[in-house]
Amino acid sequence: MQLPDAEKLLADLTEQLRPVVDERIAMIGIHTGGAWVAKRLHQALGCSIPLGVLDISFYRDDYSKIGLHPQVRPSDLPFEIEGSHIILVDDVLYTGRTIRAAVNEIFDYGRPASIHLATLIDRGGRELPIAAQYTGVVLSLPADKMLELKQDTDGKLSLSLRDIRFPEK
Amino acid sequence: MNRNPQLNKHGELQHLLTTEGLPVSILLHILDTAESFAGVTEREVKKIPLLRGKSVFNLFFESSTRTRTTFEIAAKRLSADVINLNIAVSAQSKGETLLDTVNNLSAMHADMFVVRHSQSGAAHMMASHVRPDIHVINAGDGRHAHPTQALLDMFTIRRYKKDFHNLRVAIVGDILHSRVARSQIHALTTLGVPEVRVIAPKTLLPSRVERLGVHIYHDITQGMKDIDVIIMLRLQNERMLGASLPSTEEYFKYYGLTQEKLTLAKQDAIVMHPGPMNRGVEIDSAVADGKQSVILPQVTFGIAVRMAVMSILAGN
Numbered sequence: 001m002q003l004p005d006a007e008k009l010l011a012d013l014t015e016q017l018r019p020v021v022d023e024r025i026a027m028i029g030i031h032t033g034g035a036w037v038a039k040r041l042h043q044a045l046g047c048s049i050p051l052g053v054l055d056i057s058f059y060r061d062d063y064s065k066i067g068l069h070p071q072v073r074p075s076d077l078p079f080e081i082e083g084s085h086i087i088l089v090d091d092v093l094y095t096g097r098t099i100r101a102a103v104n105e106i107f108d109y110g111r112p113a114s115i116h117l118a119t120l121i122d123r124g125g126r127e128l129p130i131a132a133q134y135t136g137v138v139l140s141l142p143a144d145k146m147l148e149l150k151q152d153t154d155g156k157l158s159l160s161l162r163d164i165r166f167p168e169k
Numbered sequence: 170m171n172r173n174p175q176l177n178k179h180g181e182l183q184h185l186l187t188t189e190g191l192p193v194s195i196l197l198h199i200l201d202t203a204e205s206f207a208g209v210t211e212r213e214v215k216k217i218p219l220l221r222g223k224s225v226f227n228l229f230f231e232s233s234t235r236t237r238t239t240f241e242i243a244a245k246r247l248s249a250d251v252i253n254l255n256i257a258v259s260a261q262s263k264g265e266t267l268l269d270t271v272n273n274l275s276a277m278h279a280d281m282f283v284v285r286h287s288q289s290g291a292a293h294m295m296a297s298h299v300r301p302d303i304h305v306i307n308a309g310d311g312r313h314a315h316p317t318q319a320l321l322d323m324f325t326i327r328r329y330k331k332d333f334h335n336l337r338v339a340i341v342g343d344i345l346h347s348r349v350a351r352s353q354i355h356a357l358t359t360l361g362v363p364e365v366r367v368i369a370p371k372t373l374l375p376s377r378v379e380r381l382g383v384h385i386y387h388d389i390t391q392g393m394k395d396i397d398v399i400i401m402l403r404l405q406n407e408r409m410l411g412a413s414l415p416s417t418e419e420y421f422k423y424y425g426l427t428q429e430k431l432t433l434a435k436q437d438a439i440v441m442h443p444g445p446m447n448r449g450v451e452i453d454s455a456v457a458d459g460k461q462s463v464i465l466p467q468v469t470f471g472i473a474v475r476m477a478v479m480s481i482l483a484g485n
Contacts, residue, residue: 055205058217058480067181067484068219070198074205082213108214 006149006157009120009136010037014044016134017087017118021045026084028052030102031073033091033149036157037120041089049084052077059101081110087134091149093119096130121159123147174296181485184296184305185478187314188356196359200324202477207470209246219480220249223280227253228270229308230286235444235468236308236318240283243475249281271295279303281483289313289348304482312348318443319352321474323360325467326398329439333360337395339386339434341368342402342424342451345375345413349443350402358382368392369424372413389424393433401426401442401452417450427453431461439463 026049029038035053042051053076057069088102099117106112118134123141141147146164151157173190177183182195209215225244229237237253244251254274265273271282281304284292289311296305309315323333330336338357344350344367357365358381367378368386379385386392393399404420414420426440440452440462448454457464 058205058219063219063484068202068480072202072205074208076208104218108216109212 001161003147003159003161004121004137004139006120006159010040010157013037013118013120013134013136014041017041017045020116021047021087023048024085025049025087026052026079027087027089028054028077028102028106030088030090030098031055031075034089034119036149036151036155037091038089040155040157041118050078052079054102054105056098056101056105059105061097061101075105077106077109081106081112083110084112086112086115088115088117090117090119091121092147093117093122093130093132093135094125094147096126096128099130100128120149121147174293177485179485182481183485184292184307185316185482186292186296186305186307188316188319188352188359189314190355191359193359193361196320196323196356199320199474199477199481200327202481203320203324203470203473206246206473206476206480209476210469210472216246216248217476218248220244220247220280220483223249223483224278225249225251225281225283225479226274226279227251227308228256228274228282228284228286229254230256230267230284230291231309233285233308235471236285239468239471240306240308240317240475243472243479244281244283246472247476247479249479252279267291267294268298271298275300275303281306281479283308285309287311304485306478306482309348312346312351314352315348315443316352316356317471317475317478318349319356320478321467321471322349322353322400322441322443323356324470324474325441325463326439328466328470329463330397333357333362336362336397337364337366338362338398338400339366339368339392339396340383340400340402341389341392341426343373343404344369344378344402345373346405347402350400351381353400354381354383366392366396370414370420389426389430390433393430396434396438399426399431399434399438399440401440401446403443403445404447404450417447421450421453425449425451425453426456428455428459431456431459437461441467444468 027038027042027047029035055073055075057072117132119132120136122132122135122138145161148160175184175186241251283306285308291310292307340350365383366386367383368389442464
């Protein structure tokens with residue numbers, strides 16, 4: 001299957017966000033893929049509030065099944081959440097559980113005025129009432145496929161698809 | 170049976186009983202996870218929902234303020250329910266055995282036991298006895314081990330010294346009675362510290378302590394040379410059976426850490442102490458409260474480290 005070009009999706013998403021981003025807008029990327037996308041958006045749109053990064057491992061709803069993620073990184077939200085207008089950024093929107101966890105974590109720092117969601121890809125398959133306001137592309141993918149964003153050493157983004165039944169090489 | 174009783178069949182941490190024999194990957198995983206928890210303390214809501222609905226029982230058969238309190242705070246920050254048992258006035262004093270106490274508490278749906286006991290091996294015995302879904306954390310057993318203290322000390326050392334691979338660490342004082350020292354030595358050597366010294370009079374050193382891979386010094390002025398990290402141990406009056414020392418005054422004269430002795434170590438050496446301190450016995454107040462002391466940060470880091478241990482255990 002032909003996957004879209006991640007760099008082109010990023011350019012599209014940047015243009016969608018350009019009219020809504022001003023100096024009041026704070027941006028938060030979800031570790032790892034979402035943080036890559038957010039960093040690029042933050043740069044391209046010239047946001048003035050420093051970029052936030054969330055690691056939602058402590059908020060995942062599958063902790064009791066699969067335990068703690070082996071590489072938890074500290075979340076870093078270097079601005080006042082209380083009253084802020086936030087654009088939350090992730091790479092792939094799927095079940096919505098990651099976004100649920102991220103919103104919960106953000107609220108433990110304070111009460112934002114608003115949170116909007118921007119994702120590079122919306123692949124359907126939602127299990128929670130969550131929607132993205134800004135999306136690069138909407139794709140329909142079978143449930144046994146895992147869509148992953150990758151970043152090469154030059155910072156260039158690309159997409160890859162793998163079968164979840166087979167572990168990564 | 171050779172299997173490490175702390176690990177489950179997948180090699181993951183099931184109980185935390187001792188730092189001895191723990192692979193470096195597990196030690197680093199705990200320290201890295203603790204880094205993430207350290208940030209939680211600065212937030213508006215200092216709670217994380219990981220252990221929601223779980224019950225943590227603090228079983229302290231021996232008195233403790235710092236360890237019990239930081240375990241309690243850690244468990245509460247993880248949203249667990251914490252039950253503190255005051256053993257002195259409970260069933261044990263009426264003659265109930267340790268295992269009967271554990272069975273009764275398991276019947277109350279405990280998920281985790283944090284246990285301190287004056288008998289070495291108490292936590293191991295509990296771990297080998299509980300249902301497979303219950304986790305045991307050793308919060309100090311006799312002279313044997315105090316793994317979470319050693320881990321928070323490792324966390325502190327890494328915070329201030331960044332890397333373990335070029336350090337000289339000195340542990341000074343009552344090594345003989347110290348479960349903290351044993352756990353520290355195992356953790357330090359596993360993490361790759363090239364030189365660990367123990368500095369103590371002969372009467373306060375276990376026999377054949379050099380087999381743990383440490384260098385022995387009886388003279389603190391020699392032992393302090395080129396040292397990056399100094400860990401002072403409390404003189405354990407309550408564990409002294411015979412006359413190991415002439416007097417505490419004489420002990421202070423030869424082994425108490427004063428500013429003068431501290432200048433013999435590296436200029437940027439840090440001073441640690443697991444607490445509680447005996448000022449004027451093993452450490453001078455000027456040093457304990459001085460610029461090189463990281464004794465209070467140790468206490469703060471203890472919360473994040475215990476959160477890390479609990480959340481890793483409960484997830485395995």
